Amino acid sequence: MKSIVKIEKIKTLYSPAFRTIIILHASLFLAVILIAGSLRINIQGVYIEKILQFPHVWNTLAWIASWFNLLLGILAIILVTNEFHYKTFRKQLIDGLSRGELLLGKVFIFASIAIYTMLLVFACGLVMGMVKTSGLNMGNFIQGLGFLPVLFLQSLGYMLLAMLFGFLFKNTALSIVSFILYFFPIEPIIRAIIPDMAVKFMPAKVIANLTPMPDFIGISMGDMLQVTQGSTNPLQDIGLISETMPLLQASTLAIGYCLVFIFVTRVIAKRASF
Amino acid sequence: MENILTVSGLSKWFGSTKAIENISFEVAKGQVVGILGPNGSGKTTTLSTILGIRHPSQGTFSWFNLAAGLTANKRIGSLIEVPYFYPYLNLKQNLELVALARGNGAHDIDSVLQVVGLLTRSQSKYYTLSLGMKQRLALASALLGDPEVLVLDEPTNGLDPEGIADVRRIITEQSQRGKTIILASHILDEVEKVCSHVVILKEGNIISKGSVAELLTQKQTISIFADDMEMLTTALNSISEVEIVDKKPDSITVSLSETIKPAQVNARLVSMGVPPSGIMEHKTTLETQFLELIRKEHED
Numbered sequence: 001m002k003s004i005v006k007i008e009k010i011k012t013l014y015s016p017a018f019r020t021i022i023i024l025h026a027s028l029f030l031a032v033i034l035i036a037g038s039l040r041i042n043i044q045g046v047y048i049e050k051i052l053q054f055p056h057v058w059n060t061l062a063w064i065a066s067w068f069n070l071l072l073g074i075l076a077i078i079l080v081t082n083e084f085h086y087k088t089f090r091k092q093l094i095d096g097l098s099r100g101e102l103l104l105g106k107v108f109i110f111a112s113i114a115i116y117t118m119l120l121v122f123a124c125g126l127v128m129g130m131v132k133t134s135g136l137n138m139g140n141f142i143q144g145l146g147f148l149p150v151l152f153l154q155s156l157g158y159m160l161l162a163m164l165f166g167f168l169f170k171n172t173a174l175s176i177v178s179f180i181l182y183f184f185p186i187e188p189i190i191r192a193i194i195p196d197m198a199v200k201f202m203p204a205k206v207i208a209n210l211t212p213m214p215d216f217i218g219i220s221m222g223d224m225l226q227v228t229q230g231s232t233n234p235l236q237d238i239g240l241i242s243e244t245m246p247l248l249q250a251s252t253l254a255i256g257y258c259l260v261f262i263f264v265t266r267v268i269a270k271r272a273s274f
Numbered sequence: 275m276e277n278i279l280t281v282s283g284l285s286k287w288f289g290s291t292k293a294i295e296n297i298s299f300e301v302a303k304g305q306v307v308g309i310l311g312p313n314g315s316g317k318t319t320t321l322s323t324i325l326g327i328r329h330p331s332q333g334t335f336s337w338f339n340l341a342a343g344l345t346a347n348k349r350i351g352s353l354i355e356v357p358y359f360y361p362y363l364n365l366k367q368n369l370e371l372v373a374l375a376r377g378n379g380a381h382d383i384d385s386v387l388q389v390v391g392l393l394t395r396s397q398s399k400y401y402t403l404s405l406g407m408k409q410r411l412a413l414a415s416a417l418l419g420d421p422e423v424l425v426l427d428e429p430t431n432g433l434d435p436e437g438i439a440d441v442r443r444i445i446t447e448q449s450q451r452g453k454t455i456i457l458a459s460h461i462l463d464e465v466e467k468v469c470s471h472v473v474i475l476k477e478g479n480i481i482s483k484g485s486v487a488e489l490l491t492q493k494q495t496i497s498i499f500a501d502d503m504e505m506l507t508t509a510l511n512s513i514s515e516v517e518i519v520d521k522k523p524d525s526i527t528v529s530l531s532e533t534i535k536p537a538q539v540n541a542r543l544v545s546m547g548v549p550p551s552g553i554m555e556h557k558t559t560l561e562t563q564f565l566e567l568i569r570k571e572h573e574d
Contacts, residue, residue, distance in 0.1 A: 003374040010371060014363055091358035094325055095375035095415075096348035273328045 055144035062147040073162035080166030090274040110159040160261040275302040284333035293319040308465035309458040311475035351421035357412035361401035379419025386414040405432035466560035499552035
């Protein structure tokens with residue numbers, strides 16, 4: 001296991017594709033939150049910037065980070081298909097690694113990238129929350145931190161699905177196009193056809209719903225409406241929030257899908273000639 | 275003698291194309307076995323299959339008397355087809371990956387680079403190497419960790435004459451150290467010089483196998499010169515121990531069975547009233563034997 005980790009570390013950290021996409025990912029994410037942090041929107045007494053205060057900042061940044069998960073998926077595809085292109089999977093089989101170990105190495109590296117995403121959001125959320133929140137207290141800081149492991153799971157889910165496409169097609173362009181087409185329009189079309197009950201169980205839907213869009217107006221108006229109506233979630237009352245799957249259930253399903261992606265990839269890898 | 279590799283009834287199809295069909299052979303410890311055959315005869319498919327890169331369609335193979343089908347690649351140094359490395363890593367990093375995969379050899383990196391003459395380029399990125407240098411690196415990778423067996427597929431591909439001589443020297447040194455080597459090559463002279471045994475493939479089938487010494491003593495060929503070629507042809511056709519393999523305007527080349535010598539052929543021709551004006555003995559080489567086998571198979 002230790003040598004598989006070392007092997008993946010060497011070949012990934014020096015990969016130009018990895019370096020480029022990770023720098024692009026971090027830059028785009030930082031640019032978006034810097035822009036968001038500099039906005040001063042005040043619509044009739046409603047301060048939008050409240051979404052960057054504790055505890056809402058975790059949900060907000062996790063949601064923003066989720067925009068870039070497709071980029072991580074593309075990175076995952078490149079990391080897998082480059083191995084077929086360079087025929088280095090074949091070389092490593094010849095040198096004594098098993099097919100299972102090749103797969104394990106990739107899962108390890110994708111989990112590491114998902115941890116990087118989580119840490120990036122944590123660091124940015126910490127700074128942004130401290131700057132934007134007046135009167136810090138531990139309760140506010142901790143509340144909402146649960147979005148970080150959920151973001152980890154979401155990023156990992158995207159990359160494991162991308163890995164499956166990479167192993168299936170072995171070709172970078174074909175895998176990326178298929179991966180993107182799956183999210184739009186293939187799964188949306190399937191969701192339009194299947195019964196409503198099943199829609200929320202579709203993989204892309206489950207994974208995407210892990211980091212829901214923050215309730216911007218609700219958060220900003222929350223105090224005011226709570227005072228006037230005594231509601232805990234006023235926008236749900238007025239029908240602006242759609243009914244979604246509870247987070248715990250969605251997370252469990254997403255873990256299930258991650259395991260399915262790994263299993264299917266394992267079957268493909270076992271049968272393939274390298 | 276301890277068997278290192280046992281291949282039994284191995285077949286591999288790609289769709290409806292048979293790459294290898296029902297091939298069986300054994301490699302004993304310390305043997306240097308040459309896998310010969312024309313292009314497309316199934317040499318690389320055989321080696322890829324026994325190394326576990328391709329799944330066999332039928333049959334089994336067993337390394338080191340382990341359970342059938344189990345690969346033991348950590349104990350085998352291999353070079354299959356062309357070199358495969360990460361272009362953006364330097365030579366040392368690429369060999370470090372090999373050592374990690376194999377579970378040993380990390381301390382040998384400098385010494386194997388020295389053996390193949392690439393130590394001064396150890397910090398160069400792989401993509402900056404010439405084809406010959408890439409092939410040398412692949413050989414270094416195969417030697418890393420001093421594996422028990424070497425499987426080399428066309429190891430002299432892309433090498434200059436000096437490189438070819440180096441590879442031959444390395445293979446000879448390794449075989450003298452008692453290492454088992456399986457070598458696929460087009461260069462028959464090379465195989466004859468370094469191999470103790472051969473397996474000859476044609477269109478996915480084994481057409482001959484055995485020791486090089488046996489193969490070389492199987493048949494001798496001679497060219498016979500005479501003034502009357504028609505009479506010579508008639509006389510030779512009447513001698514059952516000779517077989518005409520080639521006809522030229524001034525000579526006929528025949529292969530002799532093991533029961534007759536060139537001097538006896540001469541005596542028989544003289545007694546038949548067709549005295550040869552000259553007889554030239556051909557040195558039997560692996561190349562002539564190989565070409566003869568391939569020609570016979572083609573005729574059959």
